Amino acid sequence: xxxxxxxxxxxxxxxxxxxxxxxxxxxxxxxxxxxxxxxxxxxxxxxxxxxxxxxxxxxxxxxxxxxxxxxxxxxxxxxxxxxxxxxxxxxxxxxxxxxxxxxxxxxxxxxxxxxxxxxxxxxxxxxxxxxxxxxxxxxxxxxxxxxxxxxxxxxxxxxxxxxxxxxxxxxxxxxxxxxxxxxxxxxxxxxxxxxxxxxxxxxxxxxxxxxxxxxxxxxxxxxxxxxxxxxxxxxxxxxxxxxxxxxxxxxxxxxxxxxxxxxxxxxxxxxxxxxxxxxxxxxxxxxxxxxxxxxxxxxxxxxxxxxxxxxxxxxxxxxxxxxxxxxxxxxxxxxxxxxxxxxxxxxxxxxxxxxxxxxxxxxxxxxxxxxxxxxxxxxxxxxxxxxxxxxxxxxxxxxxxxxxxxxxxxxxxxxxxxxxxxxxxxxxxxxxxxxxxxxxxxxxxxxxxxxxxxxxxxxxxxxxxxxxxxxxxxxxxxxxxxxxxxxxxxxxxxxxxxxxxxxxxxxxxxxxxxxxxxxxxxxxxxxxxxxxxxxxxxxxxxxxxxxxxxxxxxxxxxxxxxxxxxxxxxxxxxxxxxxxxxxxxxxxxxxxxxxxxxxxxxxxxxxxxxxxxxxxxxxxxxxxxxxxxxxxxxxxxxxxxxxxxxxxxxxxxxxxxxxxxxxxxxxxxxxxxxxxxxxxxxxxxxxxxxxxxxxxxxxxxxxxxxxxxxxxxxxxxxxxxxxxxxxxxxxxxxxxxxxxxxxxxxxxxxxxxxxxxxxxxxxxxxxxxxxxxxxxxxxxxxxxxxxxxxxxxxxxxxxxxx
Numbered sequence: 191x192x193x194x195x196x197x198x199x200x201x202x203x204x205x206x207x208x209x210x211x212x213x214x215x216x217x218x219x220x221x222x223x224x225x226x227x228x229x230x231x232x233x234x235x236x237x238x239x240x241x242x243x244x245x246x247x248x249x250x251x252x253x254x255x256x257x258x259x260x261x262x263x264x265x266x267x268x269x270x271x272x273x274x275x276x277x278x279x280x281x282x283x284x285x286x287x288x289x290x291x292x293x294x295x296x297x298x299x300x301x302x303x304x305x306x307x308x309x310x311x312x313x314x315x316x317x318x319x320x321x322x323x324x325x326x327x328x329x330x331x332x333x334x335x336x337x338x339x340x341x342x343x344x345x346x347x348x349x350x351x352x353x354x355x356x357x358x359x360x361x362x363x364x365x366x367x368x369x370x371x372x373x374x375x376x377x378x379x380x381x382x383x384x385x386x387x388x389x390x391x392x393x394x395x396x397x398x399x400x401x402x403x404x405x406x407x408x409x410x411x412x413x414x415x416x417x418x419x420x421x422x423x424x425x426x427x428x429x430x431x432x433x434x435x436x437x438x439x440x441x442x443x444x445x446x447x448x449x450x451x452x453x454x455x456x457x458x459x460x461x462x463x464x465x466x467x468x469x470x471x472x473x474x475x476x477x478x479x480x481x482x483x484x485x486x487x488x489x490x491x492x493x494x495x496x497x498x499x500x501x502x503x504x505x506x507x508x509x510x511x512x513x514x515x516x517x518x519x520x521x522x523x524x525x526x527x528x529x530x531x532x533x534x535x536x537x538x539x540x541x542x543x544x545x546x547x548x549x550x551x552x553x554x555x556x557x558x559x560x561x562x563x564x565x566x567x568x569x570x571x572x573x574x575x576x577x578x579x580x581x582x583x584x585x586x587x588x589x590x591x592x593x594x595x596x597x598x599x600x601x602x603x604x605x606x607x608x609x610x611x612x613x614x615x616x617x618x619x620x621x622x623x624x625x626x627x628x629x630x631x632x633x634x635x636x637x638x639x640x641x642x643x644x645x646x647x648x649x650x651x652x653x654x655x656x657x658x659x660x661x662x663x664x665x666x667x668x669x670x671x672x673x674x675x676x677x678x679x680x681x682x683x684x685x686x687x688x689x690x691x692x693x694x695x696x697x698x699x700x701x702x703x704x705x706x707x708x709x710x711x712x713x714x715x716x717x718x719x720x721x722x723x724x725x726x727x728x729x730x731x732x733x734x735x736x737x738x739x740x741x742x743x744x745x746x747x748x749x750x751x752x753x754x755x756x757x758x759x760x761x762x763x764x765x766x767x768x769x770x771x772x773x774x775x776x777x778x779x780x781x782x783x784x785x786x787x788x789x790x791x792x793x794x795x796x797x798x799x800x801x802x803x804x805x806x807x808x809x810x811x812x813x814x815x816x817x818x819x820x821x822x823x824x825x826x827x828x829x830x831x832x833x834x835x836x837x838x839x840x841x842x843x844x845x846x847x848x849x850x851x852x853x854x855x856x857x858x859x860x861x862x863x864x865x866x867x868x869x870x871x872x873x874x875x876x877x878x879x880x881x882x883x884x885x886x887x888x889x890x891x892x893x894x895x896x897x898x899x900x901x902x903x904x905x906x907x908x909x910x911x912x913x914x915x916x917x918x919x920x921x922x923x924x925x926x927x928x929x930x931x932x933x934x935x936x937x938x939x940x941x942x943x944x945x946x947x948x949x950x951x952x953x954x955x956x957x958x959x960x961x962x963x964x965x966x967x968x969x970x971x972x973x974x975x976x977x978x979x980x981x982x983x984x985x986x987x988x989x990x991x992x
Contacts (some may be wrong), residue, residue, distance in 0.1 A: 192432040193362050193368075194228075195346040201366035201378050208346035211369070215350065216977060218368050219659055220359055222931045224349040229338030230432065231287065235309060236260070237282035237326060237335045240273060248300040255308070257281055260334030267304035280309040280337040282323045289315035298354050311339075314342070318432060341518055345769050351726065355646035357554035361452030366644070370662055372625040379563070380450055380488030380568025384580065391581040393526055397956075398405070400471040404494045407508065407529040408470055409586040411569045414522045416440065416578035426577070440516050440523060443461060443789065445547075446646065452643075453556060453564030454548035456496075456504060458514045460522040465499030468524065472536070477502065481509045492528060493538045498795065507552035508544050523572065527565035529558040557643035562586060596629075596637040597650055605653045609666055612657070620660045621653065655768035686824065690788065691769060695824055697816060699765040699790060704748035707738035712747040714758045715868040716839040726775050728735060728782055741773035741782070745789040746839065746877065750869040757871065763794035769882065784884040786902035790816060795873045811845055813858050814875040820880070824889035826850050831919060839865045840877075848880075850888050856880035903961035910989040911951050920953060924986055925958065925979055932967060932975060934957040951991065 195208050208213060214224040224719055246252035246267060255266045259281055266281070273279060283306045286294040294307055309326055311317040324337075331340035336343045350365065370377040391412050399408050420426075421442040434445050442573040444455040460466060471477075473489035480486050480501040485504065489495065496504035503514040507530040516523070526855065535552040535758070539545055565584065573580050601617045613829045627639040628760065640647040647653060654660065680688070691701060713725045729741035745768050753965050756764055760978035767790035774783040791811055797803040816832075819966065828851040836845040837857050845859020858878040866875065873992055912921070916940050925936050947953050958979065960972050983989045 191350045191352055191360055191365070193348055193350065193365055194431055195348070196342075197345075197362050197428070198366050198369065201380070202370045202373070202375050203378075204369060204373055204375060208348075212348060214369070214372060214445060215348070215365070217355070217663055218372055219353070220365060220368060221351045222338055222348050225350045226345055226347040228345045229343055232314070232338055233336040234286040235280055235282045235288075235314065235337045236307075236354045237331050237333055237337060237340050238281055239333055240275055240277050240632045241502055243273075243275045246300060246302060248302070248674065248937060252300065254302055257306070257308070258333060259283065260332065264305040265303055266301055266306050266321070267306055268308045269298040270322040271505070273308075273325050278330060279330060280314065280325040282307045282309050288313055297555075305833050316427070326703055326925055335717055338435070341427075342429065343431075343436065345431070353555055355746050357551060357556065357645065358643045360554070361448075362450050364452055364761065366624075367643075371620075374619075374623060380567060382567055382574060384566050384570045385573060386582045387579040389579075391583045391585055393762075394466060395463075396465075396467045396584065397585045397587055397591065398467070398469045399587045400469060402495060403766045404531045404534045405528060406531075407558055407586070407588045407592055409466075409527045409562050409565050410468060411525045411565055411584050411585055412581040413569065413572055413576075413578045415523065416521055416523055416572065416576040416580070416760045418516060418518050418520050418576065420872075438516065439575045440520075440572055443568050443575065447564050447568045447571070448547060448551070451567065451821070452551060453560050454507070454551055455568050456510050456526045456548075457516050457566060458503060458510070458524040458526065459516055459520045460524040461520070462514045462852065463498040463503060463524060464501070465498045466524075466913075468526070469497040469499070470528075471495060471497060473502065479505065480512045481505060482512055482515055483509065483544075484512060487542050489933065490541070493535070493541075493697070494534050496526070504544070505538065506530050506543075508539050508542070508549045508761060521578070523578075523818070525565060525569055525572070527561045527568075529556060529561055557641075557645075559642040594639055594642065596639050596649075597653060598631055598635050599638045599650050599653050602634070602658045603650070607651075607654055608658045608661075609669065610658075612661060614985045616661075617657055620657055624656060626653075667770070667855075682891065683886050686889060687769065687786070687882065690820055691822070694767050694790070694816065695822060698706075699767050699792075699816070702752055702766050703770070703826060704745075704752065704768060704770050706742055706770070708740060709734070709737045709741040710740050710748055712740075713743065715747060715863060715865065717865060717868075718742070718838055722725070723774065728773055728775055743772050743774055745770060745772060745787055746879065749789050749791050749877070750865075750871065750875070753793065753875060754869050754871050757793075757873070762873075763798055765792045779802045788880040788882050789877065791861075791875050791877045792816075793873055807874075808876060810858070810860055810876055813878050814846070815857055816880050817880065818857070821885075823849075824885060824891050826885065826888045826890070834919065838862070839880075842947070850884075853884060853886070853888065854881075898963050898964045901962055901964075901966045903959050904961045904967060904972050905957055906940075906972065907957050907981070908954060908980060909940075909948065909953060909992040910983065912954055912987065914950050914952055914988045916987065919985065919989060921954060921956060921989070924983055925956070928975070928979055930981065932959060932960050932962050932971075932973055934961045 195211065208225065212225050213938050215222050219905055236259055241258050242256040243253050246254045251269060253268050255268055257266050268672040282288060282294045284294055284296050306753060308323045309350045310320040310322060312320040352359050361370065367377055368889065394408060394412050397408055397410050399405050416437050418440060421436050421439045425442050425446060426436045428762050429442060429445060432449060434449065436442050439455050444457055448454050468839045471492055477489045478486060478491055490709050494506035495502040496506050502511060503938050504510045530552050531555050532555045537548055539553060562584065569580055574856065601614045604617060605611055618628050621638055625641040630635045631637045638653055685802055695701065707730065710727065718724055724743040727743050729740050733739035747767055749766060752766060753764060769788045771784045772787050776782050792808045794809045796806045798811060799805065828848045831846040832849060836842060836859060837860050840859030841862050845857065846856065847854060848856040856879045860875055862876040909927040937957050939957050942953040960967055983990065
């Protein structure tokens with residue numbers, strides 16, 4: 191926001207110097223990012239009189255002038271043609287430095303001596319373009335007076351950086367209001383007398399607001415008989431100083447009021463409005479409209495538009511339309527002042543790629559109470575500068591006028607939080623200076639109704655911040671914070687989490703981190719049954735995109751999307767895992783459950799492209815081995831692997847559920863072909879899942895160490911034919927069921943299918959190791975126990991011993 195020192199003084203009668211004011215504004219939270227003293231170092235550019243002007247003897251397009259600076263006559267060579275003898279001009283004397291570091295020196299131009307330069311507005315930095323030199327009004331100031339002083343341009347320009355919540359300071363009056371509140375001075379609002387004609391405005395124009403949610407207030411006035419012309423010098427200079435280009439008197443007035451009061455306005459050529467009507471509505475999907483920058487815009491149903499009786503004439507809060515702009519022939523004007531919903535304007539502005547001074551203010555929120563004041567101010571100026579007659583009255587559609595809710599405020603809490611000791615009356619005085627309405631409350635509190643211009647004040651803590659700001663941040667005593675050093679030890683749960691991560695990384699896996707948000711159809715891609723609770727994802731209130739609009743109930747979709755993305759990038763050998771929380775809806779109104787889960791996936795080559803190893807692909811047993819590594823490390827016993835009722839996203843017959851005793855703790859398997867297709871994966875992927883919450887409870891913190899027996903072992907093998915559908919684990923369980931302490935280990939060391947083995951069968955070889963901790967086992971003892979095991983296998987599992 192750009193504003194000048196002299197402009198602020200028009201609203202507040204302060205006595206601070208520009209430097210002191212810059213410091214005061216910064217301490218108020220309105221950071222002065224730069225301060226430029228206009229006309230500084232240019233006092234040698236003075237008011238001068240052209241006493242003689244004649245043709246340059248050696249150049250057709252140059253003039254030779256004798257100029258009086260009040261102390262001497264100087265010869266000046268000049269190329270401009272827009273002045274004559276007797277005119278008052280701006281003379282840059284020898285030694286002057288113009289903007290752009292252009293230094294004036296005594297020189298000869300086409301053989302004639304020139305002792306200075308007659309300046310244009312562009313050369314003095316007062317305008318971007320100029321047709322000739324400055325010709326000043328007669329007797330504007332004594333000869334020799336610095337030009338910037340004579341023109342009233344000696345000023346200081348402040349560039350103020352604002353935080354998004356301070357939209358009230360996107361105007362000169364907003365900044366002046368803060369200065370007045372800080373210095374306890376009276377604020378003078380700008381005003382222009384509003385002289386109305388006899389004809390009522392309702393008989394000429396009409397306003398209908400169809401979408402009152404996005405446009406709670408819309409006000410309009412009508413002026414006839416206006417003359418569009420260049421703006422007066424004072425208006426052009428004020429706008430140029432703050433970086434706004436002059437267009438014509440009417441448009442310049444709307445820009446001035448916007449920068450002055452913070453209320454964007456728009457002027458329509460009323461004769462170009464069909465039916466002399468204004469209708470505020472949402473656009474139709476695909477509706478086309480050409481804005482003032484001559485760009486065709488394709489609108490959507492979320493855009494708010496200002497229409498006449500037939501078509502859109504403005505994109506609400508963003509930019510006007512080419513079909514209703516003010517032209518040189520315009521005589522009747524419909525002047526608009528409105529309040530639009532900030533979120534709607536922000537969305538439209540971003541979508542169409544238009545960020546204007548108007549949208550910048552509407553996006554952040556304006557003062558709805560300021561709508562009529564700004565409209566009257568602009569209407570009065572138009573009558574003053576463009577002539578014409580202002581119709582009697584103002585159309586003001588204000589759909590839901592209501593006061594702001596009172597905030598309960600405790601002065602003692604403000605003192606405690608800020609660390610100061612202000613008296614109660616002093617605190618209330620600060621709030622009153624901010625134009626808050628203060629009334630007594632209960633239990634020593636007060637009720638504070640913030641003004642409409644401070645839309646950022648919503649809670650008690652916001653009022654406390656205002657007390658600190660207006661009282662002065664520099665008055666808050668400096669104190670050392672109270673702190674103590676706390677060394678928190680990791681919990682058992684956290685330690686196990688870290689151990690599992692380290693273990694998987696040490697086994698060649700890479701951890702990934704995905705967003706906790708996912709797409710609503712993620713569970714459907716996993717082929718989950720309709721009654722699976724993982725379909726019941728928690729929806730976000732304000733998702734950024736539809737693809738991340740719900741909280742994830744399983745980690746698997748994110749992992750598979752990462753696998754697919756890496757394969758597309760030709761990273762084909764992958765071993766990835768993620769250990770994060772999932773979010774399952776709680777019962778009734780309970781908070782969601784957030785269990786910690788682990789998922790992993792492997793695909794591609796087992797050992798990469800190393801020359802010394804065979805290039806073998808990973809399989810089910812690689813994934814199973816990783817789980818066994820984790821479970822063994824945590825000393826979780828009673829682990830069993832069951833192929834019945836597999837997860838829907840795993841390949842039937844190539845997956846297993848994992849149990850610790852009777853507790854279901856996870857699953858492992860090859861990804862189902864349909865799931866692979868859903869995630870656009872074209873190669874086998876083996877995945878596993880573990881419930882970390884259950885694993886932590888089942889893990890053992892202390893491991894039992896058993897010394898090996900000092901007596902020798904003896905091994906016996908059993909080769910048997912078994913039905914193809916018989917799981918090998920059943921054989922091991924049957925042997926272990928003997929519960930003999932002499933059985934040290936049971937290991938399946940061969941599985942064979944082929945010649946000599948009947949169809950529907952397989953040959954399995956088991957090695958049993960016998961050993962006693964008390965003595966060397968005799969042959970007959972081993973034989974007796976071994977025969978009993980063989981007998982159990984035959985009777986219970988109907989195996990055929992080979």
